[in-house]
Amino acid sequence: MSTANKTSALVAGAIKNWREGSIWLWALTIAIGGWQAPLWAQFSKHPELQKAADHFYDKQYGKASHTIQTFLDSVVIESPDEILAYQYLAFSYYKLKDPQADVTIRQALARNIHTEGDSAWFAQEYRDFFGYTKAKLVGRVRIMSTPFGARLFINEKFVGATPIDTLLLTGKYNLRLEQEGYRSTLEPYVVQGGNSSWSTTLTPAPKRRNLKWYATSGALLTGGAVYFIVKGKEKETELSPLSEPPEPKRP
Numbered sequence: 001m002s003t004a005n006k007t008s009a010l011v012a013g014a015i016k017n018w019r020e021g022s023i024w025l026w027a028l029t030i031a032i033g034g035w036q037a038p039l040w041a042q043f044s045k046h047p048e049l050q051k052a053a054d055h056f057y058d059k060q061y062g063k064a065s066h067t068i069q070t071f072l073d074s075v076v077i078e079s080p081d082e083i084l085a086y087q088y089l090a091f092s093y094y095k096l097k098d099p100q101a102d103v104t105i106r107q108a109l110a111r112n113i114h115t116e117g118d119s120a121w122f123a124q125e126y127r128d129f130f131g132y133t134k135a136k137l138v139g140r141v142r143i144m145s146t147p148f149g150a151r152l153f154i155n156e157k158f159v160g161a162t163p164i165d166t167l168l169l170t171g172k173y174n175l176r177l178e179q180e181g182y183r184s185t186l187e188p189y190v191v192q193g194g195n196s197s198w199s200t201t202l203t204p205a206p207k208r209r210n211l212k213w214y215a216t217s218g219a220l221l222t223g224g225a226v227y228f229i230v231k232g233k234e235k236e237t238e239l240s241p242l243s244e245p246p247e248p249k250r251p
Helices: 003-019 023-031 037-044 047-057 061-074 081-095 100-111 124-137 211-236
Strands: 138-146 151-154 157-161 164-169 171-178 185-191 194-201
Touching: 047 061, 047 081, 061 081, 081 100, 081 124, 100 124, 100 164, 124 138, 138 185, 151 164, 157 164, 164 171, 185 194
Parallel strands: 138 194
Antiparallel strands: 138 164, 151 157, 151 171, 171 185
16 A cells, blocks of 8 residues: 555544544554554444454553453454454563463464464564464374375364475364275374475285185085085985895805
C-alpha cells in the first residue's frame, strides 16, 4: 500500500471511529502500527475488544488481558477474529512479562498453525515477539518412508502419502504408516522447534498362502488315496472261482 493510500485509510478510519466514539480504538491502531481498515472492522464487531483497546491505549495490560480472556471464554466466535483476540491476549501477557504469553500464542497456533504475526497491523515489537515465540513452538518436519507413497496418520488423523512436509506444534506425536504389501508401523516422534526429519523402512508383510489351492489339492490327493486303497482292498477280497472241496483223509 502506498503512503498516500495508508494516509487516506488512516484518516478515514479516524473519522469513522471519531463519529462512533471510538477514538481510543483509533489511537491503539496507530500505537500498534495498524494501517489497514480490516483491523478496525475486526474490533468494531465486538464491543469487548473495543474495551480491551482502551486498556491497551492506557497501558493497562492486566485489564486488557482480563477483558480479552473473558471475551474468549464467554463467546463462540469465528476465525480469524478468535485468532486475532488470542494474539492480542498474548501481547498483553508479553507486556506484563507473564510466561502465559507463550501458552496463549500456542493456543492461537493450535487453531491455525499458519497464523502470522508480521502483518502490517502490528508494530515491530510485537512482530519480533511473535516470530521468536513461534520459532520455539512450531517445528517443520519432513516425514519419509521406503518405499515412498505410504499412507501417513499423525495421532490417528490421515495426513497424506509420504514424503510429506508439515508444520507441527512442539510435542510428542504418534506416526503410523500403512502400505499394501507391508507391515504397518507405529512409532512415537517428538517435534521440536526448527527443521527436522523422520524416516523409516517398511517391512514386507508375509505372503498369504492360497488356502483354496491347498484345500483343492488336498481334496484331490485325499480322494486319490482313498480310491487306490479301496481298489486295493477290492483286489484282496476278490472271490476266486469255486472249486471242489478236498476229499477228507481216510483213517
